[in-house]
Amino acid sequence: MNRRTGLAGSFRNAFRGIATALRSEPNARIHLAATGAVIAAGYWFRCSPGEWAVIAIATGFVWTAELLNTAIEKSMDLLHPDHHPLVKNIKDIAAGAVLLAAIAAVVAAGCIFLPKIL
Template sequence: MINVQKVLRSFRFATEGIITLFRYENNARVHLLIALLVILAGFWLNLSRVEWTIILTQIGLVWAAEAFNTAIEKLCDFVSPGLHPQIKAIKDLSSGAVLLLAITAVVVGVVVLGGRLVDVIMTLQVTAEPNS
């Protein structure tokens, strides 16, 4: 039998984690701002359902990667508060993973949004041309 109270408590803890991520982590706030701009651009460019799915998946992946990176960094700082070459390597790898995913998200965004933008520009040019 599912314990509904445990499930609700788990969701509350997860929500607190998300709030903490965006409240205290500068990079997460940067990703949030960029995501909002991309979403606005998506509405302006009238993305299809498939395009929305792709864009929103990329946004969610970057946020999740940022959350994992933050958790790993906090764990490293707790376990080894001083400077240690292994801890540095772990933190660098973790932040590198976020960077790889962010770069991928940018490329996907350029393909999806850029493709739509080209379509909009071409449509505007066709409608702006005088009839011969």
């Protein structure tokens, strides 16, 4: 924690970072819509506390991957704006992390909601 910023300032900066990602990344807005849909489904199907815990972990995992991916993309754009095969590898690997997190979240959602629907 930055002493001059303080705890409230650190939270403000973190929320500002999330808002920046939401404004600049279409994928982050897709995650936001998906998060809203999953929360609505959780209420609709009256999920148990254990199911809510899985939903929270899976959703947080996807958001964490997306925000880190965005930070890596922006870092690379700042450090090396020109086309470079290594930048491509770095960005593709970061995007791969988001994809894996999203697949895991879809599997978790399927395990929770499919038995309630079928």
